[in-house]
Amino acid sequence: MLAFKLALRNLLGAGLRTWLNVIVLSFSFIIIIWLKGLLEGWDRQAKNDMIRWEIGGGQYWHAAYDPFDPFTLSESHGTIPDVLSDSVNNGTLVPVLLSQGTIYPNGRMQSVLIKGIFPEQEVLALPSTKLKSDGADIPAIIGKSMAENTQLKEGDYVTVRWRDKNGTFDATEIRIAAIFETNVPMVDVGQIWLSIDKVREMMLLPGEATLLITDREGWQSEDTDEWIFKDQKTLLSDIENIIKAKSFVGIIIWAILLMMAMLAVFDTQVLSIFRRQKEIGTYVALGMTRGQVVKLFTIEGAMHSVLAALVAAVYGIPLLALQSIRGISIPVESKDFGIAMAAKLYPVYSLALIAGTIIIVLLVTTIVSYWPSRKIARLNPTEALRGRIQ
Amino acid sequence: MNDEVIRIEGLKKHFAMGSGRFTALNGIDLSFSRGEFAGLIGPSGSGKTTLLNIIGTLDVPSEGKAIILGESVGNLSAGASAALRKSQLGFIFQSYNLFQVYTVFENVEFPLLLQKIDAQKRKKMVFDALEWVGLTDKIKSKPAQLSGGESQRVAIARSMVKRPAIVLADEPTANLDADNSHNILQTMEKLNRELHTTFLFATHDDKVIGYVRRKIFLFDGKVAKDEKIEKN
Numbered sequence: 001m002l003a004f005k006l007a008l009r010n011l012l013g014a015g016l017r018t019w020l021n022v023i024v025l026s027f028s029f030i031i032i033i034w035l036k037g038l039l040e041g042w043d044r045q046a047k048n049d050m051i052r053w054e055i056g057g058g059q060y061w062h063a064a065y066d067p068f069d070p071f072t073l074s075e076s077h078g079t080i081p082d083v084l085s086d087s088v089n090n091g092t093l094v095p096v097l098l099s100q101g102t103i104y105p106n107g108r109m110q111s112v113l114i115k116g117i118f119p120e121q122e123v124l125a126l127p128s129t130k131l132k133s134d135g136a137d138i139p140a141i142i143g144k145s146m147a148e149n150t151q152l153k154e155g156d157y158v159t160v161r162w163r164d165k166n167g168t169f170d171a172t173e174i175r176i177a178a179i180f181e182t183n184v185p186m187v188d189v190g191q192i193w194l195s196i197d198k199v200r201e202m203m204l205l206p207g208e209a210t211l212l213i214t215d216r217e218g219w220q221s222e223d224t225d226e227w228i229f230k231d232q233k234t235l236l237s238d239i240e241n242i243i244k245a246k247s248f249v250g251i252i253i254w255a256i257l258l259m260m261a262m263l264a265v266f267d268t269q270v271l272s273i274f275r276r277q278k279e280i281g282t283y284v285a286l287g288m289t290r291g292q293v294v295k296l297f298t299i300e301g302a303m304h305s306v307l308a309a310l311v312a313a314v315y316g317i318p319l320l321a322l323q324s325i326r327g328i329s330i331p332v333e334s335k336d337f338g339i340a341m342a343a344k345l346y347p348v349y350s351l352a353l354i355a356g357t358i359i360i361v362l363l364v365t366t367i368v369s370y371w372p373s374r375k376i377a378r379l380n381p382t383e384a385l386r387g388r389i390q
Numbered sequence: 391m392n393d394e395v396i397r398i399e400g401l402k403k404h405f406a407m408g409s410g411r412f413t414a415l416n417g418i419d420l421s422f423s424r425g426e427f428a429g430l431i432g433p434s435g436s437g438k439t440t441l442l443n444i445i446g447t448l449d450v451p452s453e454g455k456a457i458i459l460g461e462s463v464g465n466l467s468a469g470a471s472a473a474l475r476k477s478q479l480g481f482i483f484q485s486y487n488l489f490q491v492y493t494v495f496e497n498v499e500f501p502l503l504l505q506k507i508d509a510q511k512r513k514k515m516v517f518d519a520l521e522w523v524g525l526t527d528k529i530k531s532k533p534a535q536l537s538g539g540e541s542q543r544v545a546i547a548r549s550m551v552k553r554p555a556i557v558l559a560d561e562p563t564a565n566l567d568a569d570n571s572h573n574i575l576q577t578m579e580k581l582n583r584e585l586h587t588t589f590l591f592a593t594h595d596d597k598v599i600g601y602v603r604r605k606i607f608l609f610d611g612k613v614a615k616d617e618k619i620e621k622n
Contacts, residue, residue, distance in 0.1 A: 013491025287476025
């Protein structure tokens with residue numbers, strides 16, 4: 001307790017020197033927490049958006065379906081098994097039929113993935129109700145990125161060509177009924193969405209689907225020979241891997257920031273021990289053991305981070321809270337990243353993140369403070385008293 | 391009752407110097423009683439500071455014995471010698487060695503904090519000590535705001551606040567003018583008489599020599615002369 005009292009007295013007594021270090025350290029606290037919060041927010045938003053827009057609670061895949069091999073698409077479809085048809089009928093399982101096709105926007109030719117989905121579905125966030133047709137034309141919806149790439153606007157007509165199950169090419173005109181905005185490139189880039197009934201009719205595949213998307217996590221799967229259930233965790237594994245890679249980069253940045261902050265503390269400690277030799281000698285003369293002086297200097301160094309945490313709390317809490325409410329604008333198009341990334345990210349600052357950062361910084365500061373302080377144990381007090389450099 | 395507080399027997403201190411060694415103290419035999427006001431007098435290099443450091447348990451003898459308040463310096467553990475300094479020994483240094491970031495009050499309070507004396511008692515003891523040296527009006531000042539004489543008086547208060555048995559003063563007047571030197575010497579003499587604290591000076595300053603009641607002349611690490619002066 002005495003060491004804490006003396007350390008605090010020494011720190012406060014040192015005035016500006018202390019506060020400069022504390023402020024620098026508090027910046028590190030804020031930047032570390034902000035960076036981690038931003039990555040955490042990004043991770044959560046990416047996963048949530050993928051669940052809402054693309055994967056739902058999990059998916060049944062047709063046994064032949066391989067999303068990484070477009071040549072399998074012509075074979076990866078089948079009728080919905082009886083055990084799942086009730087779920088499809090009550091809307092808890094949404095069938096999606098995939099097919100390759102080509103569109104010709106403004107005289108250009110572009111390969112697309114045609115996706116058929118029920119207009120009434122409520123499992124994915126797609127504005128699929130816009131796919132309801134009065135029979136006059138074929139409504140389609142596309143994402144904003146797709147619209148920008150093809151320069152298609154709402155109300156435009158565009159020719160789409162496909163090959164049915166017999167290998168026969170056919171073409172028709174579709175109307176862009178809506179352009180939706182999403183952060184998930186996998187439902188946007190290079191894709192058009194039509195009513196599944198229309199796609200089945202075009203493909204000559206009545207009652208068939210490529211995917212069946214569930215509405216909730218923890219779906220009790222009933223695998224059949226033709227349909228394989230992929231749970232949400234499996235479907236999120238790619239993004240999890242990207243997040244892991246991103247987290248590794250985050251850890252490196254975090255470590256660099258921490259090292260920079262610790263360098264300031266280490267530097268101060270080394271300088272302190274160099275400059276305060278006479279003071280160290282006086283402590284010993286007045287009755288402190290060298291071990292107690294080492295402890296005092298270590299606590300002094302570590303206390304920088306305690307003061308920094310307090311200072312950081314004063315300006316950091318309002319600043320970070322404001323950011324987590326208003327979000328941070330990201331001036332990059334989501335398609336450039338290949339994963340779901342919103343135009344605005346909302347950092348997530350959990351208690352574990354804040355407490356963890358404070359504890360780690362405190363521990364590292366203590367170690368960094370102790371390291372140079374060990375030199376005190378080797379100082380000759382009679383030489384130190386005279387202020388002789390040892 | 392045995393009033394002996396310091397006993398030195400055949401004390402030698404060697405320091406390594408290059409491939410050889412330098413003998414700073416070469417067979418010192420001395421004894422000091424409670425309440426003495428004595429000076430170790432000699433030129434630079436005569437061994438007076440080395441002797442003071444050993445008596446202050448900041449250094450250990452190479453040979454011989456130094457027994458302080460019944461404790462043999464060479465046999466004390468680091469903790470035991472620190473405990474002895476904390477409770478029984480006071481130090482006054484040539485350049486005051488005050489803690490620059492502390493106020494006068496905090497500087498004087500420091501030895502009491504180490505002894506874990508409670509706050510109320512501590513406050514009274516600090517005020518008493520500052521009253522002895524006439525600095526009660528400077529309690530909130532920092533050392534940088536004090537004159538040399540005032541700083542040394544704070545150092546005296548700090549050394550005396552815990553009522554030690556022995557005060558060791560290494561060239562206490564070296565950085566002071568004549569008036570301030572006399573002032574602080576009178577203060578120390580007064581404390582010595584009132585509290586019966588043993589004062590031991592290492593000095594070559596004539597002003598200090600004029601005040602001490604026992605003069606021990608050191609030369610080349612040996613006691614050249616030891617004389618007691620009767621004063622009223």
